[in-house]
Amino acid sequence: MTDLDDAGDIRLDGLLAAAAVRHPDRPALEGEGRTWTWSALEAEVRVLAAELAAHGVTPGVRVGVYAPKTPATVIALYAALRAGAVVAPLDVADPAARTARMIRNAGISVLLTTDRAGSACRAAADAAREGRHPGAPREGELPNGLNWIEVVAQADRPAPLPAPADAGGYVLFTSGSTGWPKGVLLSHANVAHYALWAAREFALTPDDRIGSQAALTFDLTTFDLFSAAAAGACTVVLPDVLRSFARDVVTWLGERRITAFMAVPSLYHNMLRQGGFADAVPASLRVAAFGGEPFVPDLLQECLRLLGDRPFYNLYGPTETNACTYHRVPSDWSADQEMTIGRGIGGVHIEVLDEQGCPTDGDGEIHVAGPTVFQGYLRDGELSDPTVTVAFRDGVTRRAYATGDIARITADGRVFLRGRRDSQVKRRGHRIDLLDVENAALELDQVVTAAAVAKDGDHSGEIWVYAQTTAGERELLAALRGALPKRMLPDRVVPLAALPTTVSGKVDRRALGAAAFPSGSPTESRILITQETSA
Amino acid sequence: MNTVEDLCALIAAHITWGRGEDPRSLVPDSPLLEMGLLDSLAIMEIVAALGAEHGIALPETEIVAANFRTPKALWAVVQSVPRGTKA
Structure with missing residues (x-):
């Protein structure tokens, strides 16, 4: 495994290339009844990336991937990353008007889509072009049943984003206070640092099979894809239609012999309440994690009993910082105990500051600094960096993201969430x-x-x-x-x-x-x- | 709840329809999941409504994608469940 300190130079598609060299014949991606080895995945990504480059996807161009979550979509994401694009997964279930705002705010010039999602994608592209670009957009076909649609012609494209995003990046959207979803611009290294940390902390190996259940627009899935690549493990894609059925998810975990699984507490709650998880804890499951919201204490206690010796992690972090704190919940934790979101992941610094901006042992706002902190928000195609420069209690001044989460930090660095300071x-x-x-x-x-x-x-x-x-x-x-x-x-x-x-x-x-x-x-x-x- | 059409009406009542979409367009063969009409909340609401309004207690083992593919598929399950008294 690559050392964490080297993540500064690491590209997400580079993790794929490295896995193809180290583990060429091990399974990399599984779904829709097919399996790709790391070498096969690398070969398809290389071909598609060359096609994208031939159609004007040059380094720094912002590309939206508008397709249901399938292996072909994962290949499209990797190929766009390989071409040097700033890649934004988009959700086909979102209304066209909303998707159009994402396209405009992130400055997306090219959309990749599938035949089935094509008409909805065109509707979103038309809405994004309305009043700006007359006429119909250019479009064409690609391998793997993919199509490209040009939202903004090459001559009219926005200037490349500042380094390192001029060589590509990853964009996830977050709900903003203005009614326009904000594009959270992450560099390759921002995501890679977290992916490498998680692969190491969870001791992933090429024998692991990661169950990928969440939408690609959800930050949880960067683990599913890129920690898998970091370790040479296999990403197993849950069929989209099963996502809303906890019992199907439980059955699928067992049938697909999933060994590592990350999900929001809401899904675990449903698996425990209605999904029959108690009677069907997958024998293959080795490590699991949750994040994104609090776990209902009674259900968490029950889940821990069912998981026994298997590590169960609580991860915290807004999209802007990737997961940035972690806590391995002790298997004997009980519902009457306060839950912590734990300490900063390797290389990440967590500080709690009071209203005057000074480190406090009382309640204050969580600030995150380090290699996982994003580049800034994309609004109206432009990058704006909301981070602040603040002094941490160790005396070091750092570029930090103020999360809006109110918390308390203990002397040994464990963080306890208290609430929000805004309307989120x-x-x-x-x-x-x-x-x-x-x-x-x-x-x-x-x-x-x-x-x-x-x-x-x-x-x-x-x-x-x-x-x-x-x-x-x-x-x-x-x-x-x-x-x-x-x-x-x-x-x-x-x-x-x-x-x-x-x-x-x-x-x-x-x-x-x-x-x-x-x-x-x-x-x-x-x-x-x-x-x-x-x- | 005597016909599959009654069930279509119940399902339609628990879907948040968008502008320009017609709840009456739901037919026994409508592919509910492929059309993305059901999320986990709508599914739980439909299950709750079957119980509260019609005394049909769907066992948890039946709340799976295969049974929610179409209204017709769910109707087959509804018919196989013994009916209790209306709550």
């Missing part, structure tokens, strides 16, 4: 900015004003939108589905004649967060709750 929430493992949801509602013609709130009490964990409108809930939800991905849709939309306000005239979000749903038919309600909550 986590729902079913997805990071959602309430203002993003609110903006989508405000952009609807039927809505005068609106507030998106995280609910307390009986509806804890749900997002509700309160809207001043004469439209009904169903009509509003249908309209929102055209603007927001399913994972971001509000659980309820409550139409009101007016929103409750505080004495200062602002929308009273606290009252809305605590308000019960108005009585009566839940789908046809237009009942005022103003009097109930504004007191």
Whole structure:
């Protein structure tokens, strides 16, 4: 395995090339009834990368990969990386209008898609080109059933991003407060450092089979792909249609002899509650991890008992920093104990700063520094770096990302999460900015004003939108589905004649967060709750 | 819940339809999963509605992709489950 200190020069497609040299005949990728060895994968990637270069995908060009998650899509990602592109996986389930905003914000010039996803991809490309580039985009065919669509002609493309992204990178999107998803620009080295660390910490070998269940737009999957390449392990792709069925996932883990698995707690919860995990813990499973949201304590305790001696890791980290802290949860952990997100991964520095920007032993904001910290956000095609330069308690001044997560850090470096300092929430493992949801509602013609709130009490964990409108809930939800991905849709939309306000005239979000749903038919309600909550 | 059409209506009621999509377009052979109409939340809502509104308790072992491929596939399972009393 490559030494972590060398990750500065490492390319993600270089991990593939190295695996093809070291483990040419070992399985690399499995799915849809086919298996690729590392040498076969490398050969296909090389051919496709040359084709991409011939169609104008030169180093630094931003490429979106718009396709269902299949082995062919993984090959397309690697080929675009090999061609030197800045690659953004896109989700075919997202509304075209949303995808168009991602394309514009990240400055994507070329889309790669499959026959089946082609028409939806064209719709997104058309929406992104609207008002900017007249006429139909150029497009053509590639090997493996892939097609390319040119969103921006070569002459009109944005200037390459600053180094190291001029030689390529990886873009994942995150919910922003403006209603435009922000492109999180990661360098090859940002992702490779984490991938190499995880491969080493989990002691991955070419005998391992990594179960890849999440969407490629989700940062968890960088482990599935690139830690596999770092170790010469095999990435086994879960069929898309099984993803929503916990019982199918459990069966699949056993049948595909998965040895390493990373998922959000929501999936583990469902595997434990409805999936029959207790009766079918895969004998092959050797190491597992979770991250993205808190694990329900009782279920975590149960899961640990079932996993026995197998290591079970809690990973933390926003997309901007990759996973940056880790904690191997002791197998005898019990639900009455506080859960820590652990310490910084190798080479990464974690600090908790108070409101004055000084290191504190009390509650403060988590700051992350080190080789996994991203290059910046892509907005309107331009890179903006939101990191700050701050002094850590060891006296060293570092470039750090302020995560917005409030936490406490112990003398031995363990971090305990406390909450958020802004309007971001986590729902079913997805990071959602309430203002993003609110903006989508405000952009609807039927809505005068609106507030998106995280609910307390009986509806804890749900997002509700309160809207001043004469439209009904169903009509509003249908309209929102055209603007927001399913994972971001509000659980309820409550139409009101007016929103409750505080004495200062602002929308009273606290009252809305605590308000019960108005009585009566839940789908046809237009009942005022103003009097109930504004007191 | 006497016909597969009744089941189509129940499923349609738990899908968040987008603009321009017609809930009445759901037919017994509609490929629910391929069309991306069901997420895990919609699946749990459909299971809950079958229980609460029709006394049909779907065993957890039946909540698998094969049974949610189409309304017709789910109808076959619904018919095989003994009905309790309406909650």
